[in-house]
Amino acid sequence: MKELFNPQLKKYWNEKKFSEATPIQKQVYPFFKNKESVVAISPTGTGKTLAYLLPTLERLEPNHRLQAIIFAPTQELAQQIFLVADEWSQLVGITCMSIVGGANVKRQIEKLKNKPELIVATPGRFNELLKQTSKLKVHTVEWLVYDEADYLFSKGEQQITDINLIEKRLMKDIQRYFFSATKSEDFLNYLTEKSYEIEKLEVSMASANLKTDHIVMEVNNRQKTETLKRLAQIESMQAIVFFDQISDLERAAAKLIFERLPVSVLHSQLSNQERQIALEQFRQQKSVYLLTTDLASRGLDIEDVPYVIHYNAADNVRIYFHRSGRTGRMNKEGCVISIVNQQEGFNLRNMLKDSKILLEERVLYNRQLLSEKPAEEDKKHEIKKKPKKRPQAQKSKLTIKTKKKKRKRNTKNIGKPRKKD
Structure with a gap:
């Protein structure tokens, strides 16, 4: 990344063998350099985390004072x-700490003794600690970053209340940076209400240069889980599979596990420990599928995920982009598969017609995704084999005469009067 001026960060960038900086990373850097707030909209998987993290680290000083906070909507994303x-802050001598829900509060308060310069947090737990302890001092904060801002400001009144209470404790001249893949109405309304003097930057799908194929497979609803089983046979298959409902997810997981297919499960009803175990299993490639919901998977960044599968079709473009962005990240190749019935396929095509996404219909044949079945295979199904006639047993020419047995008539009660009832 040519824009970086810190030699340690620049060296590590090259050691990680990252290619040229993505459009969002290039375009957002001057705003940090000039201390200008910005709303940055860029598709999922375009490197937004490093886009705000690296320029922030370049401007922090190792002075044991809290200078920057990064807020995220979920525990998983914050962690x-x-x-x-x-990983990156250690290179420049900056102490970093996480404050998220689900973790022990006393331990988090104890860790504040290390006096971090950078904190990554969820708003609810951060506000909770802000009320409980004087060790968390925010009057020195200069940089405030909101990741997945569209979702962060769409989680309900409590989330926004926590953010407002935190912001009241901050100095007025701080810099705010909002990063998101899409623009939700709640997010835009929040910006309008606050009347922030802030620039807006948007990177389109085309300029993001995403190398992702988008595929549609039409099947009956009852065949969806069976299709998942068959897709697992594709070479190097590993996918994040999205469901609308936890009940559908659990049902599919049970069937796949019964078929001895290694899968991991991630949803909101699991404990924090269970979620971490599921993610670790998938990262270590011990499971073929990570079955998850939209809420639980928000902002997941797992390196080199080759496939994303929509078990249930996305309801809108925003959800489709967020799901699909889990693959093809940072200019790498990826593939998105939507398993749909006929009506869902029609709705999906209609929904994406204004986007620059090209949907291709494919069929699964011989462990490969093809545009159509081979002609020879079709002919096999067309030709109906005539059922073979069973050979009839030949009648024997010899006939054996058998005597018919005469049944003796019962004459015991003949002539006797019938008994009256």
Whole structure:
């Protein structure tokens, strides 16, 4: 990344063998350099995390004062961002800490003694600690980053209340950076209400240069789980599979596990520990599928996921983009498969007609996704084999005469009067 001026960060960028910086990384850097707030909209998988993390780290000083906060909507995303931030912050002597729900509060308060310069948090738990302890001091904060902002401001009144309470404790001249893949109405309304003097930057799908194929497979609803089983036979198959309902997810998981197919499950009803185990199994390629819901998987960044599968068709373009962005990240190749019935296929094509996504219909044959079945295979199904006639047993020429047995008549009660009832 040519824009970086810190030698340690620049060296590590090259060691990681990253290609040229993505459009969002290039375009957002000057806003950090000039201390200008910005709303940055860019498709999922275009490197937004490093787009805000690296320029932030370049401007932080190792002085044991909290200078920057990164907010995320879910525990999983916040923890994921923290792991990346901690990896890079060590290079420049910056202490990083995570404050998320589901973790022990006392331990988090204890860790504040390390006086971090950067904190990655969920708004609810951060606000909780802000009320409980004086160790969390925010008057020195200069940089505030909101990741997955469209979802962050669409989670309900409590989430927005927590954010407002936190913002009241901050200095007025701080810089705010909003990053998102899409623009939700709640998010845009929030910006309008606050009347922030803020620039807007948007990277289109075309300029993002995503190398992702989008495929449709039409099957009956009852055949969807069987189709998942068959797709698992594709070479190097590993996919994040999206469901609308937890009940459908659990039902499909049970059938696949019965077929001895290794799958991991991730949804909101699991404990934090169970979620982490599921993610780790999938990252270590111990499972073929990670079955998940939209809420649980928000912002997941798992390297080199070759496939994303929509078990249930996305209801709108925003959900489709968020799901599909789990593959083909950072200019890598990916494939998105939508398993749909006839009506869902029609709705999906109609929904994406204004986008620049080209949907291709494919069939699964011989462990490969083809545009159509081979002609020879079709002919086999057309030709109906005549059922073979069973050979009739030959009648024997010899006939054996058998005597018919005469049945003796019962004459015991003849002539006797009938008994009266």
